[in-house]
Amino acid sequence: MTIDFRYSCGAVLAIPALFLAPVAMAASEEEAAPDSIEVIGHPDPEGLLPDQTAPKAISAISADFIVKQAPTLNAFQLVNLLPGANVSTSDPFGLSTSSSLTLRGLGQDQIGVVMEGAPQNDIGYFVAYPSQFADAENVRQIALAQGSASIDAPVVAAAGGLLSLTLDDPKNDMGGLVNLSVGSYDERRAFLRFDTGTIGASGLKAFVSYSNNRADNWRGPGFDRRQHIDAKILREWGDGNRASIAFSYNDANTSSYPSPTLADWKALGRGFNRDSRYTAGNTNYWRLYRGPFRNFYVAAPIHLKLNDRLTFDSSAYLQLGHGNAPYGTQLSETGNYLGTEELAEPIALPGAVDGVATVMGNWTGKQFRIGDVSKLTFQAGAHTITAGLWFDYGTDRVTQSYTSIDDQGRPFDQWGYQDKAIRTADGRLLAYENARTETVTKGFFLADSIAVTPRLTVDVGFKGVNVLRNGRDYLPGPSSDLRSSSFAALPRAAVHYKLDDRQQLFANVTTNFRTPNEFALYNRYYGGQIITAGSADLKNEYSISEELGYRYIGPSLSFSLTAFHYHFRNRQVATVVNSGGALVNSTINGGSQTSYGLDGEIDYRPAKGMSVYLSGEYLHTRLDDDLPVGGDFLPTKGKRAVSSPRFQFAMGTTYDDGRLFGSTALKYVGRQYATFMNDESIKGYATLDLSVGVHLAGLIDAQRMDLRLNAINVTNPHVLSGVYSISSNAQDTPGRNGTVIAGSAPSYYVGSGRAFVVTLSRAF
Template structure:
């Protein structure tokens, strides 16, 4: 619903999906992932001998898909700081460029790009249910499940699964799988203390199998509070995860998962390059309030609440026919506020001039107020497929339906004399009104988004070693909305359809080696914010449009994968071509941040991803990942009546190379890990006249298993150091622009520059955690 600086979860819920969710909940399920064991050897007696070493790090679980795909498992996750969000946890994987504004992962001022493609191009699923914002396609990892409840995070860098309920996905797919409830009753308590007065508690209770029902469940609760690592303010988050599971004969499986998040996060301001050079990490909101101050930190605290419900189901209807469905419900509400000033006179509602407005606390006709940017979303849907095995063919077909509403308001609220907002949530009931009782709003709209899709695929086993996959997906996205501000615009409507064919081939060289290749198509429909007018001072400053074309991409991958007893590795070459490349950014209108989407024309990208996991001895694992990326714009960009000279320039937020190095040690008593990541230079403008240099981060951990010294029950004490070297860097681009400096267009006119803004890389933090199983 909002720009990247928003902390609002734009999840939604649809009443029409409730029945499907309850139906799935009644039977409970999801398909399970399986990884083959390495080929066993035999000694002279004929007994099976297991060679090699299991991976204690969990950074390269076995993969078998005909596409580039990496993952981290619980073995790795449990060694990391318990506060880290899903984006931070996958930072070592090939192509993953994570810009985090705070070490604990609590702020939504962060981003993830894959192969240079932003998080509005990356599909995110949790238990098979979509997590992306329905309006602007972003996902907010601070709202996802607690790390202790994650079984695996899988990152597909390029090709999204055909049956994934996501719009877009040229940048790949991030999938979170929750841990299953334990078969026996169990309790887990984690207590953490850390830098910046951080304190966190986590409690999980597993029911074990309940009587003769076959059902088992877990329920967890966490609570964290931490001061901002830079500037004034603090973050709070309380979170609940729950999962109910049933499994029965022939692989049938059903589950219902619920995640509830309640947080109040500080927004870290994003400096321009000039701000950074002048103030560095001192570029912050004001610690103390004085009359008229719109930069006071309490005016930038963003509360939000959201709930995710996912109900996946897997049923074996016969020996050859299976049914898989995932139904989901989501809803969320929150505020991404900012400080501003209003005058009692000279106000407009859209294009309509208003009579004088009564403003609480006004002095000489001017008052400091809280600018509310609220979002209220409801979403629900279901995706289902039937799969038939017939000889050499594995044929699947399915449907996807998604319904969501997004209510977006930019209203104003009163601020007390001490700078505290009267209503930080921005509820309409307490917002400032016009003289005739209407809501004084800078933006006021409601959008209904209906997505319908169908897909069909055939996986053909041509020989015991060779298989071919063919598939087709059709997706229709309808935005139907209303602009409630007086002016030339009222109803808006945009209907987009895309045909998405794909193909893949996989060849098994032997029991350990695989070759694969694929060609995949993706699209991104224009987000809902491109449809609406924007007004400032009664004038039309942003014209809504339905002329922005769908982004469409064709990508190819060819790769090699080795799965061995002590070494696993993969390497993938990739190529993309985009038409109508869409890039989300922010523009400032009268102090309010407004979403905008730029059409960057055609783009070509190619490169190589690779990763190696080597286990030289029991309890030791070494991991290396890397990426080379060549991403270039193919067209000059239309700006006004001229062309900006962008042909051949590097794509924004697309570092030429990245390198990750990780390692883990665990001998059953002592354990530890390290994670080093280097990201090369990133450009922030289409003409490449401003960039940030490359930088490196280093995380370390050390711990001890105490069970043998206590009562035998798992008890761990660990110390995590985040950003050990404390690099003073800009970690990513928060808002791109076409050009930072005034630039001469192809037609000879001067195209005015605008400064991009950036994320400030987070500082060093240390956090200690005591974990105990009961």
């Protein structure tokens, strides 16, 4: 077959404009370019700005955008260009579990995440781990509601918004897809998917996929490995009825990148890493920081049309997970404690020298979670009434134990299983932390969407949520059984008005709450003494948010602008604390906070196959209270919130003429404070991604076949990209009552280095 040079010439003329454009991606995938281009309107409902009608801010990306990105990227990285999304990751390929997403200055423990209607956040700490989510090839859409979660979303902490992943449906016809990728740092990835097509007269159709990904650490020694399986079974019948069940299994062993303080960064830069070789007594050896984890997710959404006015929806889900976040430390044979109990007999430590041995500290977690959210929707004239119930039960078994290592620094057991862990002289598990937490969430919601006129809709709703935690501390001490229960009343209202077929106005008021994480329940011990007292009476965060927005949906130009305002009581700010050497998620109560700003995005499609996307955010935050520290108060009133850049911008272009395609992506994130006192911050920075590819369909046969090159962070700036752990103050600071409050150094994410990925994609 010959190649039509009209495609090649068109691409040659377009590529310079594509790469000189100062800006970020939107996606439009067309089958062929016309002989001539007439700008008469080019809708792009599957790019970076799909049409929306919800009475709230919401942005989305679809499969047509995702398919042009590096297939290794996780969900956080994929939404980086959307308004307000501030993403920090530890590696360019999205393999590490150490990553961060903030929206409007609100951390990922404030952002609900659902996949196929099932929650993905950790029930104990509320964070989500995007490297565990479904493979990008199986994702149909990722929607990001920046301001609030929908009333029926099974999430608790979602003041920052809701990230929703929708999996691709199985295909009607039998077929498959193979993606093979190689890249920088010995990156190697294979993805295979098989679709059954409709199976006989059953109406069932399904897909199953498997991926295997491996890459060396981009800085320092070590490597990451990830195996993943996704599957989905679907049955559709009648007038819109459908039932499906989706499975996602993840098996990974990834490295923990160290997070430098500002002093570390100035001294060593990207050289702040783990050690590549083990020497006696070394607790920084890279093999002591490889974390294995396995997860299994099941989601079973169902939609039934019971009659012309009544529908039923249910989303049942199940989660199982087990893994270890290990670290290097040293133990003595004597002078050890279990909680408040001093161990009279020495413990046996293989390889001890002068009574001290280097060991691997384990931070193991074993999670189980099951739940369901169901609702009935009834149409009665101008009213659409929704009523539903949510039930969620979860357990989290957390243990900090210790495992011996050999003379080469290799741990006897990377998983931290108790049968191979170090024990006391009388056979008990030697543990710094040993607890089980049971969390029961019950919720109900009632909403009414009222079509006042054909153009005006008013929504009102109420959601009540009760969160009960029962904790069991297995360490000797003053507390063993703990209980915490809280109820939140969450009213909301929204207005949507269509000015005409293209223009919309919307406004809403939403309430949200967040309980302290389970870490806050338990005492922390050192040397037999309580250094942090657990409490079951900590106050919940409660927030009220308002949005006022405008949308325009045109044939070649679409844009939206949203003004927002938040007020928080008992603002819970996520951080990472050192718990016996392990770094674990925790929160700080920052008191009251006020935030307001503007989000905007524009998608311009000047010609078929071409798209330009711009987004931006202005964010103003203010702490309304002084921060209590010890018996004094830090003068934080009037300071800006941590991890809340005042300005963010994203800009980009894509081009696709049916044969050649490419894109650029530029993201700028402004200065971010790392302390409540605003006495330490990191500078603003920008990243640039590029891609170029060719559609090969027609050269061999008619099946889809693409070859693409993705360049990630091509300018390779040496920057700190986000705040890993915050502190109250970096410098010694006088409190309101005259006490000098000692400073402590925050730590940061190191912006990932330049990486390239080449992918050959073939459908069959």
